[in-house]
Each structure stands twice: as C-alpha cells, then as structure tokens.
Amino acid sequence: MTQLLRDGISTRQAYGQELLALPATFEKLLVLDGDISRSMQTVEFGKEYPDRHLNLGIAEQNLMGVAAGLALGGYLPIVSSYAVFLSMRALEQVRTSICYPKLNVKIVASHGGLTPGNDGPTHQGIEDMGLMRGIPNMTVIMPADGYSLQDLLRQACTIDGPVYIRLTRDAVPYIYESTDSCQIGKANTLVDGNDVTLIAIGDMVQWAIRASEQLAAEGIQARVIDMHTLKPLDQQAVISAASETGAIVTVEDHSIFNGLGSAVAEVLVENYLVPMKRIGLRDTFAESGPYEMLLEKYGMSTQNIYQAAKEVIALKS
Amino acid sequence: MKEITGLVKGLEDQAKLVRKEIIRMIAAAQSGHPGGSLSATDLLTALYFHEMKLDPKNPDWEDRDRFILSKGHCCPVVYACLALRGYYPVDTLLTLRAFESTLQGHPDMRKTVGLDATTGSLGQGLSLGVGLALAAKLAKKDYFSYVLMGDGEQNEGQIWEAACTAVKYQLGNLVGIVDQNGLQNDGPTDTIMPMESLAYRWRSFGWQVIEIDGHNMTEILHALSLAKCNTDKPSMLVCNTIKGKGVSYMENVVEWHSGAISDAQMEQAFADIERGV
Missing domain, CATH: 3.40.50.970 (Thiamin diphosphate (ThDP)-binding fold, Pyr/PP domains)
Incomplete structure (x- = not known):
C-alpha cells in the first residue's frame, strides 16, 4: 500500500x-x-x-x-x-x-x-x-x-x-487521515502536479492515486483531485486544473454518460478547452465478477487511467 | 337536528360558490380540469369549511389538519376553497395557470399559500399522507391528514404500497378519500382498468372503509366524523360521485375531464349551479 x-x-x-x-x-x-x-x-x-x-x-x-x-x-x-x-x-x-x-x-x-x-x-x-x-x-x-x-x-x-x-458495497482504503477533511462542493487536491489532472470520485479515487504513482515513476507529475461532490461541481477546481495542467482525465465507477466525465466536460467546453478523456463504463452493462477484474475488463483499471493520462498529455499542443 | 340542517344547508350553499369559482377560473385560463374538480367539490367544501382545523391567518400553524390533493390536476377545487376561506383574494383565481401566477397548473406548495403538499403525478399523494400521519404520531400531535385520490388513480401501484404502510403503523389519524366518479382520462374506469370493487379492496387491505354518496352533505359529514373515531386503523371514504357534478352538459361526459370553457358555457354552468342540477 x-x-x-x-x-x-x-x-x-x-x-x-x-x-x-x-x-x-x-x-x-x-x-x-x-x-x-x-x-x-x-x-x-x-x-x-x-x-x-x-x-x-x-x-x-x-x-x-x-x-x-x-x-x-x-x-x-x-x-x-x-x-x-x-x-x-x-x-x-x-x-x-x-x-x-x-x-x-x-x-x-x-x-x-x-x-x-x-x-x-x-x-x-x-x-x-x-x-x-x-x-x-x-x-x-x-x-x-x-x-x-x-x-x-x-x-x-x-x-x-x-x-x-x-456508497460502496466493498471496502475502500482510507485516503484521508481523519475527519474534517471534506467540504460539500469543494474538491480536494490529494496529489500535486502540473502535467495532467486526474479527477476522480468515490471508489475510483484510490485507482487514480495509484495511476499517479505509476506516472510519477516516469517523471510525470499528475494532479489528483477527489471530486466527492458531483453536484454542485467545484467548477473552479476544474478550470484551474485545465489552465495549470493542460490535460484532464475523469475517473468514475459509473457510466461515462451524465456522471463526472460529463459534468467536467460541460465545464471545460464552456470555460477552458483542454484535451480530456473519460474513464468509466462505456455504454455497456457489466457482469458478475470480482470488482477489480471487472474494472480491468471494462477499461477502468489503474493501467487504463495511466494510459489515458499519457494520451491526453500527448494531445497537449 | 335544526342545527345540523342549518350546517348542511350552509355547506351546500358554500359548495355552489366553490363550483362557480371553478368554472370561472377554468374559463379564464382556457384550460384545466373541471370534471374531477366538480365531482370532488362537496367533499372539499365539507373539509375546508367545516371539518378541518385550519387558520387562514396562520397557514403554517403546526397543529393544523393537513390536506393532500393526490389527484393534483383537480387543483381548481382546492384553489377555490382556499380563496373563499380567506388564504388569498378570490381575484387571484383568475390567474390560474397564467405566466408567473401563484396558482400553478398542478399544486405547488412553495407557490400557493395554504397548500400542504406538492402533487400532480398520480399515485404519490397517499405516501405523503402516510409520512405526515407518521410524523404526527411520532411528535404526539393530534392533527389529521386527509388525502383525496381519483378512482382512475387507484391504478397506480404506489397507492397500494402506501395502503400497507398505513396499516402497519396503525395510522388512525390518516383519512383517504376516493372520488369515485367512474371516469378516467381515456374513458370509463371499468373499461380502462377495472378496479371493482374499491371498497372491497381497501377493506381487504385492512382499512376502515366507509362508502357514501359523495354529493350528499349529510352523509359526507357523518363519514368524516366516523373516520376520526377509529384510532388504530386508517380510514378510506369511497365516495360515489358524478364527474362534472352540477353542470348539466358536463355530467358524466368523459371529454370534460379537461378542457376550455366558452363564455356561453360559463353562463349556462352558472345557471345550472344556481338551480342545483
């Protein structure tokens, strides 16, 4: 860990x-x-x-x-x-x-x-x-x-x-040290970085953090944001991430439609366009199976997040 | 006896005033639901002008009785009762459904003074009533909650979920009313989705059921009193009514579920109501 x-x-x-x-x-x-x-x-x-x-x-x-x-x-x-x-x-x-x-x-x-x-x-x-x-x-x-x-x-x-x-059915790791860490409507930056931003929610925050570590090993500094409040979305955190890191990946355990990816895309389109990719279920039902194996099969694993980060970085002009 | 006769006569006269306001506001709006508003008029007149504990000067009074119009499209009858009861000027009724009016097409408790709930999607009101009655019980308050539903609305499954919940919690402070006028939007209830017999169904769900003529004021008053006597069972008043009651050309005519009223039709309706069809 x-x-x-x-x-x-x-x-x-x-x-x-x-x-x-x-x-x-x-x-x-x-x-x-x-x-x-x-x-x-x-x-x-x-x-x-x-x-x-x-x-x-x-x-x-x-x-x-x-x-x-x-x-x-x-x-x-x-x-x-x-x-x-x-x-x-x-x-x-x-x-x-x-x-x-x-x-x-x-x-x-x-x-x-x-x-x-x-x-x-x-x-x-x-x-x-x-x-x-x-x-x-x-x-x-x-x-x-x-x-x-x-x-x-x-x-x-x-x-x-x-x-x-x-909520999640299964255990998720502790990310915060204690309570008094979160405020409704205010995103938390968990990892600092200026090369790309991974905006995650819920159980996917852990995988975004792991992806950031994998990126860091290659010298890529990824910012990781815990966007615990999907609505009202912390628009300023999204706009700052776009202007300061120039590329964004959203990470959610949800359909890529209407959730975090959509909400972030809406803010970017209206305020600050940068390359972006969405990690989530791509218009499909999943199936029975262990959580982590499902994430892998449906393109939502640490490796997928890592890959998406590299792709959006490559798209930066 | 004389006292009761006077009360009944007074409420019957009041119901005529309510009916006229329903016609007047729907004519002004050029849309709305007269049929089911008129079938429920005698029931609502009895509630708003006699049975319910209310204070129009203090609409948020914590101990007031609550009324929920589950068949929200019939809001003209409630709007008329509230206006005539003094919650807001009667002239306001002419703004029914108009742009930026306090009187929305379906009841909005945040816009209209005196409304206890927001409704309009059929089948949802009884659950609200169950919640309110439970809240009264938990807070040891003695107010009653009344929920008016349509007979077509009985098609909705959520009503029967609420029916079970009210019995589980022995909500004797909850009174349901079915305005059984026999017609729903697309036609007679027994051809669209037969629910006969509603009295039997409600009784089998464990409710105290009182079946009455929903246009007979004496029967209505008696049933409302009886409903309050049973303290460990919710009560359902199954009321046999006539859709469009009081206006000759609307009675039992399915097309008058909703529609616009012309000036000539309005005059005819006033005459019918005054005469007592």
Whole structure:
C-alpha cells in the first residue's frame, strides 16, 4: 500500500457507524429502510434508536413518498437502500415528491457502480449519479473513504433540501487521515502536479492515486483531485486544473454518460478547452465478477487511467 | 337536528360558490380540469369549511389538519376553497395557470399559500399522507391528514404500497378519500382498468372503509366524523360521485375531464349551479 492508501472499510459500513452518532446533533433524524437494513448497516442504529428506525419493506416508491411526508411533518428522514432501486425504481418520486418542493430528505444509496461485483448488473448502480444530477435542487455526493463519508453525511444533514449520497458495497482504503477533511462542493487536491489532472470520485479515487504513482515513476507529475461532490461541481477546481495542467482525465465507477466525465466536460467546453478523456463504463452493462477484474475488463483499471493520462498529455499542443 | 340542517344547508350553499369559482377560473385560463374538480367539490367544501382545523391567518400553524390533493390536476377545487376561506383574494383565481401566477397548473406548495403538499403525478399523494400521519404520531400531535385520490388513480401501484404502510403503523389519524366518479382520462374506469370493487379492496387491505354518496352533505359529514373515531386503523371514504357534478352538459361526459370553457358555457354552468342540477 502507498502512503496515501491505508486499509479501510466500505463507506456503507462507515455510514452505519456514523449514523449512531447523528441523533445527538440532529434530533429530528429518522432512518428509513427498504428491507435491506442488514446490508445497509443500519441494524445497530435500529437497535439503539428503535423509535427512529422505520422499515417500510420492499416498496421504494412509497419509501420516498413517506420520507417526503415525514419531511413535511418536520422530520429529517434518511432513506437507505441500493443505488439501482432508489435512483431508478423511485426516480419520479424523488423528482416530484422530494426535489420539486425541495424537501429535507437525504437519500443514502449503497452498491454504487461495480462495487457490488458478483451481484451482477441488476445490483450495480451505473446510471444513478447521472440521473440524480439531472434533477433540480438535488445535491450529489460520493465519498472516497470512511472519513470523508463521516464529514459529508454530517454536512448533508445541515443542508435544508435533498441530498443523494452514494456508497460502496466493498471496502475502500482510507485516503484521508481523519475527519474534517471534506467540504460539500469543494474538491480536494490529494496529489500535486502540473502535467495532467486526474479527477476522480468515490471508489475510483484510490485507482487514480495509484495511476499517479505509476506516472510519477516516469517523471510525470499528475494532479489528483477527489471530486466527492458531483453536484454542485467545484467548477473552479476544474478550470484551474485545465489552465495549470493542460490535460484532464475523469475517473468514475459509473457510466461515462451524465456522471463526472460529463459534468467536467460541460465545464471545460464552456470555460477552458483542454484535451480530456473519460474513464468509466462505456455504454455497456457489466457482469458478475470480482470488482477489480471487472474494472480491468471494462477499461477502468489503474493501467487504463495511466494510459489515458499519457494520451491526453500527448494531445497537449 | 335544526342545527345540523342549518350546517348542511350552509355547506351546500358554500359548495355552489366553490363550483362557480371553478368554472370561472377554468374559463379564464382556457384550460384545466373541471370534471374531477366538480365531482370532488362537496367533499372539499365539507373539509375546508367545516371539518378541518385550519387558520387562514396562520397557514403554517403546526397543529393544523393537513390536506393532500393526490389527484393534483383537480387543483381548481382546492384553489377555490382556499380563496373563499380567506388564504388569498378570490381575484387571484383568475390567474390560474397564467405566466408567473401563484396558482400553478398542478399544486405547488412553495407557490400557493395554504397548500400542504406538492402533487400532480398520480399515485404519490397517499405516501405523503402516510409520512405526515407518521410524523404526527411520532411528535404526539393530534392533527389529521386527509388525502383525496381519483378512482382512475387507484391504478397506480404506489397507492397500494402506501395502503400497507398505513396499516402497519396503525395510522388512525390518516383519512383517504376516493372520488369515485367512474371516469378516467381515456374513458370509463371499468373499461380502462377495472378496479371493482374499491371498497372491497381497501377493506381487504385492512382499512376502515366507509362508502357514501359523495354529493350528499349529510352523509359526507357523518363519514368524516366516523373516520376520526377509529384510532388504530386508517380510514378510506369511497365516495360515489358524478364527474362534472352540477353542470348539466358536463355530467358524466368523459371529454370534460379537461378542457376550455366558452363564455356561453360559463353562463349556462352558472345557471345550472344556481338551480342545483
């Protein structure tokens, strides 16, 4: 392991732990589950705060609507389930019942991207961040590690409006030293460099860091940015990266459509054009298999990031 | 007895005023949904002018009863009730659906004073009502939440998810109302998607069901009182109604689900309403 990457836990596990501490600060907080509370790591919360834990069964559309109603009644509901179900089965409920009236509902979605590996495509949420990003009033976040989950979840609870937080099924390394490292809407530069910028989100931050080390071995200084907040995007960080490093690679465990790659491209096109490549699922479903083997097969591995960085550098005029 | 007769007569007269405002605003907007607004008018008049605990001077009063129009396209009837109840000037109704109006084509709680929820996509309102009723229970407040749905809307699966949740949490403070006028957008409910019998379905889901004539004010008042007596079961009022009720040429005519009203049609409608069709 590199210095930056230390053995960690999944962000859903960090979520389950951090939840236990939240009612002390947020007295109106409730957790709503859709019959996957063990997987969502909310069981301990339910034991500790039985009056704050509601399990509404396998019915995600109603789950969102009830959360909206609880918010109308002055509560702070956190809806917990998988990314696929919350972002797709219940998408219109999120849009019309929650985002349109800007209700105070937090949506915490695990099993983002290929992290549910062997569960297969039905459980791999690969479109969710793009769908959520398209809805007005919504904030979209994916923490890279357990510490940043703690920061971002807590801050999300202070926002008066809907927030979507995407988690990983499997463990991700710790990248930050402690909490107090992340601010919603403010990208973090993890590695300095001026030859190229790797802008990554969520579980892909670790692979971007590894790619930067591989590049460094060849004397290429790659900047690595943790873009934990997809929306609102830290546009200044993108523009600075473009002007200071002249080439960008986006890295996300998500479809290359509508997610981080699209969001960064939008900023570049309107502000500062530089060569750019996107790492992500290229308009395809994946399949069952170990997470890292899937990344390799679908062009999202450290090697692919490294290669894309070399290509955009070569395109610099 | 005399007191009740007076109350019923007063509400029946009030309903006429509500119906006229519905016609007036849809004629002004040259679009909107008169059929389902008119079928629900007597029910909403009973709620807004008698049953619900409200304070138009303090629309955000925490302990007020809540009303959710799940069949959001019928907002003219709610807009009329709110205006006549004093939430905003009656003249505002003439801005229905207009550019930058506070009265949107479907209910927007952030724009219209007195609305408790944003709705308009069918099937979503009962879940909001379940959430509100749960919130009241958790906060130990005694307000009631009322949700009005259409009979065509009963096609939506989310309603039945919400039905189960309300029973699980024994939401006696939740009252659903189905405006069973027998017509949905494309035709009669029993040809588009048969749901007979709604009373049976709701009862089998564990709700207290009260089936009434949705245009009989005495029955409406009685049912609303009865609904509040059952403290550990949600109640569903299945109300038999006539789409377009009160306007001769609109009654039971599917095309009047939505449409523009001409000046001549408006005059005819006023006469019908006054006469009591």
